[in-house]
Amino acid sequence: MSRPGRDDDPDRLYTLTGGRSRAETDAFDLVTLVVSECEPATGMQSEHVRILRLCEHPTAVVEVAAHLNLPVSIVKILLSDLLALGRITARHPRMTAGAAQLPDTDLLEQVLVGLRNL
Amino acid sequence: MDSATSDRPAVRTPLGSSADNGLKIVVVGGFGVGKTTMVRSVSDIRPLNTEEIMTQAGQGIDDPSAVRGKTSTTVAFDFGRISLNAHTVLYLFGAPGQERFWFLWDRLFAGTLGAVVLVDTRRLADSWYAIDRLEHHGTPFIVARNDFGGPAHTAEQVREALDLSETIPLIDCDARSRASSKGVLITLVEHLHALSAASTASGTSTASATARKTTP
Numbered sequence A: 001m002s003r004p005g006r007d008d009d010p011d012r013l014y015t016l017t018g019g020r021s022r023a024e025t026d027a028f029d030l031v032t033l034v035v036s037e038c039e040p041a042t043g044m045q046s047e048h049v050r051i052l053r054l055c056e057h058p059t060a061v062v063e064v065a066a067h068l069n070l071p072v073s074i075v076k077i078l079l080s081d082l083l084a085l086g087r088i089t090a091r092h093p094r095m096t097a098g099a100a101q102l103p104d105t106d107l108l109e110q111v112l113v114g115l116r117n118l
Numbered sequence B: 001m002d003s004a005t006s007d008r009p010a011v012r013t014p015l016g017s018s019a020d021n022g023l024k025i026v027v028v029g030g031f032g033v034g035k036t037t038m039v040r041s042v043s044d045i046r047p048l049n050t051e052e053i054m055t056q057a058g059q060g061i062d063d064p065s066a067v068r069g070k071t072s073t074t075v076a077f078d079f080g081r082i083s084l085n086a087h088t089v090l091y092l093f094g095a096p097g098q099e100r101f102w103f104l105w106d107r108l109f110a111g112t113l114g115a116v117v118l119v120d121t122r123r124l125a126d127s128w129y130a131i132d133r134l135e136h137h138g139t140p141f142i143v144a145r146n147d148f149g150g151p152a153h154t155a156e157q158v159r160e161a162l163d164l165s166e167t168i169p170l171i172d173c174d175a176r177s178r179a180s181s182k183g184v185l186i187t188l189v190e191h192l193h194a195l196s197a198a199s200t201a202s203g204t205s206t207a208s209a210t211a212r213k214t215t216p
């Protein structure tokens, strides 16, 4: 198996991302939920195929990284390619306030209800 | 959620199709203090492990060619997930507390609701750095004492040793217990709620909103 993994040497990761510099990877938070917008097709890069299958259901960036066994930074580059091609959509966290800014009480109340129901 | 995936092994539990808002809470603390245990106790999924590449300068890689140099390093962290309702999913990250990982936290902390600092009362000094960093970052947090059966310290002693202000909740927990770990998260979110309500009531973004002794 030549599946990319965390023991990969840096050149392998470099190849995987085509050596391109980062475009819009800041658009992805660790918990941005990714959803596939098309079926994998023949000829696609194997990592793209795996992402499209994983993201048939909403899947966070960090989960994609864990399932592909790739570093988060590399996954963000792969995702920005797929996003640019319209093959995925991204549902960004709605709580993106800076650290000093607190989430609003409505959201926190929803979180409390959810936690108490666990 | 539907049967469309039955042709593949059920290796994971997917989110419902309406999930659209991911939230973050970080559990931070010294080596072996129970971070992974707490994440596992409350997570809907078996905790997953992943890693991030950092350059020595401390950013995530901006340029994949940086990976080729000798200046990058990888840091592993684990996480779990709790579906709160049809739209909202809470991700819990366990982050190593050692000073050399500060750059990982700075990235994890960005946009988090807040943090839980897990402490082992036998090794209180292990949590100093984490608390410093959170205060520096303005990330709200609570402190939870994981009971490893060490010598009993009163809450006041712990507060003093950690130089914690009275406004920061300090509670006892057992990370192995789901109910106890759930209680820790509820305490954190109630604290956040109180801070948020206070800052709304005072109208503007006053320093009291972050419950810190000093203004930025």
Ligand SMILES: Nc1nc2c(ncn2[C@@H]2O[C@H](COP(=O)(O)OP(=O)(O)OP(=O)(O)O)[C@@H](O)[C@H]2O)c(=O)[nH]1
Binding pocket: B029, B030, B031, B032, B033, B034, B035, B036, B037, B038, B094, B096, B146, B147, B148, B149, B173, B174, B175, B176
């Ligand atoms: N007595 C007791 N043991 C605990 C508690 N929480 C965790 N442990 C045990 O402590 C050990 C370390 O727990 P982990 O959850 O792996 O700690 P960690 O903080 O993730 O450790 P690192 O990631 O290696 O820093 C495990 O053997 C746990 O079973 C607790 O509340 N009480």
Ligand SMILES: [Mg+2]
Binding pocket: B035, B036, B037, B078, B094
């Ligand atoms: Mg751990």
